Amino acid sequence: xxxxxxxxxxxxxxxxxxxxxxxxxxxxxxxxxxxxxxxxxxxxxxxxxxxxxxxxxxxxxxxxxxxxxxxxxxxxxxxxxxxxxxxxxxxxxxxxxxxxxxxxxxxxxxxxxxxxxxxxxxxxxxxxxxxxxxxxxxxxxxxxxxxxxxxxxxxxxxxxxxxxxxxxxxxxxxxxxxxxxxxxxxxxxxxxxxxxxxxxxxxxxxxxxxxxxxxxxxxxxxxxxxxxxxxxxxxxxxxxxxxxxxxxxxxxxxxxxxxxxxxxxxxxxxxxxxxxxxxxxxxxxxxxxxxxxxxxxxxxxxxxxxxxxxxxxxxxxxxxxxxxxxxxx
Amino acid sequence: xxxxxxxxxxxxxxxxxxxxxxxxxxxxxxxxxxxxxxxxxxxxxxxxxxxxxxxxxxxxxxxxxxxxxxxxxxxxxxxxxxxxxxxxxxxxxxxxxxxxxxxxxxxxxxxxxxxxxxxxxxxxxxxxxxxxxxxxxxxxxxxxxxxxxxxxxxxxxxxxxxxxxxxxxxxxxxxxxxxxxxxxxxxxxxxxxxxxxxxxxxxxxxxxxxxxxxxxxxxxxxxxxxxxxxxxxxxxxxxxxxxxxxxxxxxxxxxxxxxxxxxxxxxxxxxxxxxxxxxxxxxxxxxxxxxxxxxxxxxxxxxxxxxxxxxxxxxxxxxxxxxxxxxxxxxxxxxxxxxxxxxxxxxxxxxxxxxxxxxxxxxxxxxxxxxxxxxxxxxxxxxxxxxxxxxxxxxxxxxxxxxxxxxxxxxxxxxxxxxxxxxxxxxxxxxxxxxxxxxxxxxxxxxxxxxxxxxxxxxxxxxxxxxxxxxxxxxxxxxxxxxxxxxxxxxxxxxxxxxxxxx
Numbered sequence: 114x115x116x117x118x119x120x121x122x123x124x125x126x127x128x129x130x131x132x133x134x135x136x137x138x139x140x141x142x143x144x145x146x147x148x149x150x151x152x153x154x155x156x157x158x159x160x161x162x163x164x165x166x167x168x169x170x171x172x173x174x175x176x177x178x179x180x181x182x183x184x185x186x187x188x189x190x191x192x193x194x195x196x197x198x199x200x201x202x203x204x205x206x207x208x209x210x211x212x213x214x215x216x217x218x219x220x221x222x223x224x225x226x227x228x229x230x231x232x233x234x235x236x237x238x239x240x241x242x243x244x245x246x247x248x249x250x251x252x253x254x255x256x257x258x259x260x261x262x263x264x265x266x267x268x269x270x271x272x273x274x275x276x277x278x279x280x281x282x283x284x285x286x287x288x289x290x291x292x293x294x295x296x297x298x299x300x301x302x303x304x305x306x307x308x309x310x311x312x313x314x315x316x317x318x319x320x321x322x323x324x325x326x327x328x329x330x331x332x333x334x335x336x337x338x339x340x341x342x343x344x345x346x347x348x349x350x351x352x353x354x355x356x357x358x359x360x361x362x363x364x365x366x367x368x369x370x371x372x373x374x375x376x377x378x379x380x381x382x383x384x385x386x387x388x389x390x391x392x393x394x395x396x397x398x399x400x401x402x403x404x405x406x407x408x409x410x411x412x413x414x415x416x417x418x419x420x421x422x423x424x425x426x427x428x429x430x431x432x433x434x435x436x437x438x439x440x441x442x
Numbered sequence: 443x444x445x446x447x448x449x450x451x452x453x454x455x456x457x458x459x460x461x462x463x464x465x466x467x468x469x470x471x472x473x474x475x476x477x478x479x480x481x482x483x484x485x486x487x488x489x490x491x492x493x494x495x496x497x498x499x500x501x502x503x504x505x506x507x508x509x510x511x512x513x514x515x516x517x518x519x520x521x522x523x524x525x526x527x528x529x530x531x532x533x534x535x536x537x538x539x540x541x542x543x544x545x546x547x548x549x550x551x552x553x554x555x556x557x558x559x560x561x562x563x564x565x566x567x568x569x570x571x572x573x574x575x576x577x578x579x580x581x582x583x584x585x586x587x588x589x590x591x592x593x594x595x596x597x598x599x600x601x602x603x604x605x606x607x608x609x610x611x612x613x614x615x616x617x618x619x620x621x622x623x624x625x626x627x628x629x630x631x632x633x634x635x636x637x638x639x640x641x642x643x644x645x646x647x648x649x650x651x652x653x654x655x656x657x658x659x660x661x662x663x664x665x666x667x668x669x670x671x672x673x674x675x676x677x678x679x680x681x682x683x684x685x686x687x688x689x690x691x692x693x694x695x696x697x698x699x700x701x702x703x704x705x706x707x708x709x710x711x712x713x714x715x716x717x718x719x720x721x722x723x724x725x726x727x728x729x730x731x732x733x734x735x736x737x738x739x740x741x742x743x744x745x746x747x748x749x750x751x752x753x754x755x756x757x758x759x760x761x762x763x764x765x766x767x768x769x770x771x772x773x774x775x776x777x778x779x780x781x782x783x784x785x786x787x788x789x790x791x792x793x794x795x796x797x798x799x800x801x802x803x804x805x806x807x808x809x810x811x812x813x814x815x816x817x818x819x820x821x822x823x824x825x826x827x828x829x830x831x832x833x834x835x836x837x838x839x840x841x842x843x844x845x846x847x848x849x850x851x852x853x854x855x856x857x858x859x860x861x862x863x864x865x866x867x868x869x870x871x872x873x874x875x876x877x878x879x880x881x882x883x884x885x886x887x888x889x890x891x892x893x894x895x896x897x898x899x900x901x902x903x904x905x906x907x908x909x910x911x912x913x914x915x916x917x918x919x920x921x922x923x924x925x926x927x928x929x930x931x932x933x934x935x936x937x938x939x940x941x942x943x944x945x
Binding site: 313323 | 746748767768769771772773780785786787788789790791792796800801803804807811
């Protein structure tokens with residue numbers, strides 16, 4: 114009985130939430146509303162999937178939020194200041210994600226800095242670094258450079274399409290690119306973690322590092338790969354953020370880290386997994402999105418949002434750690 | 443025998459759940475005498491120490507200190523009464539963040555009636571007094587973190603002695619010390635002895651025991667099975683009693699090895715140890731036995747690529763073999779069922795079949811994608827082969843008994859053919875039925891590989907192996923074919939009596 118409660122409790126709660134909003138909030142049940150929810154959680158969801166990979170190997174990545182904003186600023190800088198095309202911008206962002214993942218992994222695996230501290234330091238470093246090239250200014254087409262000249266480039270339309278194009282699906286111009294990216298990445302990482310030997314080994318590393326090593330696994334490489342995955346996902350999130358905003362906004366992305374981590378941790382409770390898992394992370398992100406959308410449609414004030422997210426996280430953690438028999442070992 | 447006993451334990455009993463760990467232990471400790479307690483893993487030594495030091499409460503029996511009944515409810519109470527324990531883990535005895543002087547006086551900081559504010563001068567004064575009494579030659583301002591393990595140990599003991607105890611219990615105090623460091627500890631023990639402290643010294647190390655013991659008590663299966671106090675002490679008898687020598691004939695004929703599969707030539711596994719040379723044949727099961735800490739695990743780890751030998755060479759299947767990682771060893775066909783399954787074997791988050799397939803995921807996946815059906819089929823086959831008691835291959839490991847968990851670990855490595863199959867303490871925490879099953883399976887499918895088992899218990903070696911090698915002080919000191927074994931010689935080798943002579 115308890116097993117069933119732990120296993121399906123969170124999904125039942127999710128379903129109940131949807132049913133409640135459907136019956137009380139007008140227009141909650143519509144393709145537009147669904148897409149809006151997906152879109153609102155797309156970027157945090159992508160970041161959360163990345164951090165899930167580090168959670169799987171028993172680590173943590175606090176730098177994802179600042180990796181995303183660094184990628185956003187880099188994309189803007191490459192296009193606006195350096196006058197390059199969309200492809201170059203995207204490649205630069207992905208390279209930044211890979212590089213930061215490698216540095217995080219190196220610090221944690223070879224320099225033996227505890228994961229939370231290494232990525233905290235990296236977060237700080239990136240928050241500062243992304244302001245240096247423009248001397249603390251946001252980046253937009255036609256901006257004035259520190260030396261008085263005017264920036265030559267602008268956001269290319271191909272890049273902006275990543276944030277603004279909508280695919281036809283059920284209704285014309287319905288599904289934005291970010292949602293498609295989220296769904297594709299979620300399926301990819303879910304398949305990778307659940308069905309490939311690499312994913313299985315990553316779980317083994319996270320659960321019993323010594324046993325994994327004695328079974329012949331290159332534990333250090335797996336850990337570094339996890340941070341690289343996290344870095345890449347975060348930079349993809351940053352690309353989408355830049356495309357949506359159409360500028361490199363120094364002040365945006367403040368909530369990305371906390372929202373993403375919350376989604377990944379809520380994911381522990383889904384299906385009683387009691388461990389990081391891609392499906393749970395996706396559900397966790399959606400759960401938060403549904404809750405916020407529903408409350409907004411019922412005219413709850415915006416400043417209650419963080420409180421609601423925090424409450425959901427605490428309840429999910431109780432599901433995971435207090436009620437699950439697995440976690441008690 | 444010295445003066446009247448200061449501490450008496452009579453018929454002490456302790457059970458955890460349905461398992462009786464101490465089945466009526468009686469023991470007297472005399473002032474100014476070192477009593478060495480010997481016992482194999484699981485004999486109940488640490489439980490005994492924990493009952494005496496107030497960590498566990500006793501189920502039955504009595505303890506008296508001097509004339510008074512002694513029944514501490516907490517460790518602090520035991521210390522106040524005058525029974526002080528220095529635990530095996532040195533870092534439990536010191537606070538790394540504080541300096542030596544503060545550590546020495548730490549226990550006085552939290553007592554009732556102490557001033558709220560620290561007086562550094564008073565601390566220094568008291569610390570100096572403690573250090574002088576113990577002959578402790580360490581800078582009192584030094585931070586614990588900067589000290590060697592031996593110095594930390596000295597501080598921990600000196601700190602314990604600041605209570606001026608009547609009884610001191612040292613639980614394997616030399617297990618992480620070098621021999622020079624150990625000598626300093628022995629000098630301190632001598633000093634305490636001359637102060638009239640009754641000392642209970644728990645150790646496996648024969649060199650410690652020879653140096654210190656006034657009396658040896660052997661514990662086995664929660665009972666005192668031998669007390670040796672006639673000079674010269676009968677070390678061999680004590681080891682014998684601790685290991686529980688039973689006269690039993692092996693139930694099989696010892697097989698000679700076939701073609702040579704593995705050789706080690708002048709392998710050196712520890713600083714200053716004599717080199718090891720050995721050769722293992724096809725179909726042969728060889729047991730390496732010896733007391734805890736003589737280097738059995740170090741040898742296993744060397745053969746499995748977890749540590750590098752200091753000298754010498756190895757061959758496997760006629761080719762040079764020098765693995766740098768477990769992955770290389772596995773690739774070459776050398777498998778190890780590691781000691782202590784919960785720490786180095788079982789992946790807690792995985793079920794049975796996921797645990798079994800762990801080392802061989804590459805062989806049961808196509809383009810990186812796991813073939814689950816094959817994975818589960820292999821697990822089902824192995825469950826049948828080893829007779830693992832479970833509902834299905836999807837059961838969680840935590841639902842299995844210790845013996846069945848161990849079978850899963852053995853089955854994991856038996857799922858693929860190996861050239862050198864090693865098992866380090868495969869019968870630890872395994873019930874007798876599972877132990878027989880595993881041993882029978884090892885013998886039944888021994889052909890085609892060399893099998894090497896590392897066991898402390900001689901019984902386990904005799905029950906399983908064709909050939910028995912004895913280790914002492916990080917080298918091999920004896921070899922026996924498992925037929926009408928000369929037990930006296932074997933025990934003498936285990937006790938290290940030939941270690942200095944012919945090797």
